[in-house]
Amino acid sequence: MIDAQAVRTWLEDKGVKGCSACKGEELQVSKDLYALVCINRTTGGPDMQRGSRVVRLRCGHCGHLMLFHARQMGLE
Ligand SMILES: [Zn+2]
Numbered sequence: 001m002i003d004a005q006a007v008r009t010w011l012e013d014k015g016v017k018g019c020s021a022c023k024g025e026e027l028q029v030s031k032d033l034y035a036l037v038c039i040n041r042t043t044g045g046p047d048m049q050r051g052s053r054v055v056r057l058r059c060g061h062c063g064h065l066m067l068f069h070a071r072q073m074g075l076e
Contacts, residue, residue: 002029021062024060029057034053
């Protein structure tokens with residue numbers, strides 16, 4: 001489970017404020033990490049060996065999704 005307050009503190013430290021689409025201020029932090037996986041060029045299917053773990057932020061106003069790299073945020 002992700003520490004939403006730690007994420008909010010990290011975002012604040014980096015100067016990330018609100019939704020990048022509508023400028024709304026209600027950002028919801030995902031409870032779990034998500035996987036951003038590469039597509040294998042040969043098979044066209046997901047390549048589970050390559051990808052990133054990400055935190056998902058969802059704007060409570062417009063639904064815009066933002067992804068942040070979990071390792072860079074110190075979450076893995
Ligand atoms: Zn928005």
